[in-house]
Amino acid sequence: MLLLRYIDKHKEEYISILGEAVGIQSVSASPAKRDETLRMVKWTAEKLEKMGASLNLLDIGNQTLPDGNQIKLPPVIMGSIGNDSSKKTVCIYGHLDVQPAAIEDGWETDPFVLARKGNELFGRGASDDKGPVLAFIHAIEALLNSEAGLPVNVKFIFESMEESGSKELDDLLNKNKYFFRNVDYVCISDNTWLGKTKPCVTYGVRGLSYFAMEVKCSSRDLHSGIYGGSVYEAMPDLIYMLNTLTDGNGSIAIPGIMDDVRPLSEEEEHLYQDIDFDVAAYQAYINATVLRHNGNKTKILMARARYPALSIHGIEGAFSDPGEKTVIPGKVRGKFSIRSVPDQTPEKISNLVIDFLNKKWEERGSPNIFRVDALSNGRPWLSDTSSPNYQAAIKATEHVYRMKPDLTREGGSIPVTLTLQEVSGKTVVHLPVGASDDGAHSQNEKINIRNYIEGTKLLGAYLYECSRV
């Protein structure tokens, strides 16, 4: 196939363009880096326009910071290439923002300078999600340059607040339903394979309910020598509250939270037994002494994707640097989140969590000031794998990788999935490019050159298959 050869020929160019993208520090969580995030939007828009896309940068308003100040949210790119009513229309989604990263966190190289080592490309966003977004863009470009041209019309949505809860995106998409009127298939490439070698097609993701609970003992930070002993400190209160969230085994200790988890059928359990998943490699990557569920493959797969989990992420307002600071923090915010699954809803999870914590706070009997806030949330999602969209994704994988992909559910949360399904009224498929050890959200994030280049072919082949199913 000429497409595949074309892509191979442009390999070095594609790597160099990924380097440009990684060099833009589009950390959506960091207000100080908002300019960089805006620059990433502009950079991508220019690239798309050069390919002949017609597009819009949709303003989604301002973000209110904790101090009350407001900053501009990065606009969402929505647009299309091709407008031939005899062709199918595929809508693709990706995000241009990245997780925070700093060399002090333990990166071996500058996270914002793409570093090529052997067959790997290291840098923040290399796999999540700049690499896959560029793979899509380059696949379209390659098809446009082919003799037959682009086999489908492509519509695209590239947002830049995904790592911060996709602020305002649901609202925007709901207001722009007309954009989806002729869309046949929706495809997202923002997760990874289950392992390092076998590709997969993903039909389910968990939801995410993110919370912050705040304890305030003073309107300022205090010197622990001068004040220690005389004040009811905020930190022990917050620690006590965080300690109520899970039991000693890591299970969620909030009553009622498991009630809406869809029961496991025998048939479903069999599905998991057939998936190619290397528990030993998974554990070795983490370097954990043991995994939960005794490292049982089926149970681990289900624990990370079809059951909820609670993680405590950290504390804002306390001393977090190396060294010794003798401070009594005046106001501290503990961050935690719950990954949710069908048929849980964010509304019920929020209610259960907030009621539980308010009750625990009463039991604590502290005179300090407590509040708990439900921050962003995303609903869990499951799709029907028998639809043509899935057939196109499976065929494309077989064509490029010469193997049948596993059908998987993903533990991560891609809240936009369900929204895209609802506003388009069509099926959504997740067609990942990266491998399981890419380290999204971690230090030393990377993408394998093979995944990046074959992934470009995969997404091109997918668009081609969409024109035929």
Add this chain to the structure above:
Amino acid sequence: MLLLRYIDKHKEEYISILGEAVGIQSVSASPAKRDETLRMVKWTAEKLEKMGASLNLLDIGNQTLPDGNQIKLPPVIMGSIGNDSSKKTVCIYGHLDVQPAAIEDGWETDPFVLARKGNELFGRGASDDKGPVLAFIHAIEALLNSEAGLPVNVKFIFESMEESGSKELDDLLNKNKYFFRNVDYVCISDNTWLGKTKPCVTYGVRGLSYFAMEVKCSSRDLHSGIYGGSVYEAMPDLIYMLNTLTDGNGSIAIPGIMDDVRPLSEEEEHLYQDIDFDVAAYQAYINATVLRHNGNKTKILMARARYPALSIHGIEGAFSDPGEKTVIPGKVRGKFSIRSVPDQTPEKISNLVIDFLNKKWEERGSPNIFRVDALSNGRPWLSDTSSPNYQAAIKATEHVYRMKPDLTREGGSIPVTLTLQEVSGKTVVHLPVGASDDGAHSQNEKINIRNYIEGTKLLGAYLYECSRV
């Protein structure tokens, strides 16, 4: 007295020099700011040499960072002005380093630019301890410029790692005992008054035992979507462990820790009843809903100075920024410290804490990797207030402020106090310059112009009184 008038005349110059000092970001806890700390040492040494001091910059070796790298520790300035064997010799101590500070922590102005607002001077180190160090230097300069000249020989020790546990200082002073051979009195100005208006002379400080406990679940940070549910997370383990340190009332829950606290005599209790201490103002400054011990004056004074207290300072390695990061931290370190009092010893405190936590960790039954480290520690100290050194400090206060100072104990830890007492074999007095609301270690640290200028007079008068007692 001519000295007092001389100091009044130089007020603006003294403020401007404090501005220079605050502008040097000598944050000893921050390896990235080590150059600034070194610059502060050099700046001070040049100032002293201009006054005719003979001095030495004593190398105290390197600091090993958590990553194994080494950086140079800032040298300690030791020197003297005057060498007249017919005069008494006073040794003064101060520190040139400061606590970390950043505008994002909630400062109203740049912490490293001295901001004058009404009668206050805002900036990191304004009160702790650059202001008092400069008050001492300017007092000496004023006396040198007086007709009678400097009435005593002055020896000085200015270190720059005080906010990071005075690394290597004990060792250095013990190796340089000869420096103290002719010292008669030792004076430190590194604490504050108990209130905002009445000066005090301080005869006791608490010790400090600083700990870090570490839990590791993975050799890297993990994405909570991809891994949540399959790993035993480090954060809940650390939270559980931190929660064992204190009871719901804020009392230390480590068995045996109170055994060595010296019993309270009836006579001592009376002393506290006479101290001028405004509980309402103290509470208003903190802006706490209630204080511990029902806000009882005597009990609050004792809780903050003659009884131990445990504070949890924060967690290193977890997510601490604003926003939402969906990370499972791989390795987290919880920092806490105990303020100790006579007759507790750092050795016994360390043993009790470490044994207790190791036992609690066993009870937790987690497969993760745990360790607890005793970091820097300082011993508590009490002095004899009937000695001539105290009489000089009291008379100087009466002379400058026209009132009798309270004799107080301090809740903060100035570990060098006991070392100076031991290597010199003489009494040590703490003669504070700043007021209780200066916000050392907090946001918007300041010193009142009155305290800074009258404090310069106070330290000058103290040196004068030392020549007469």
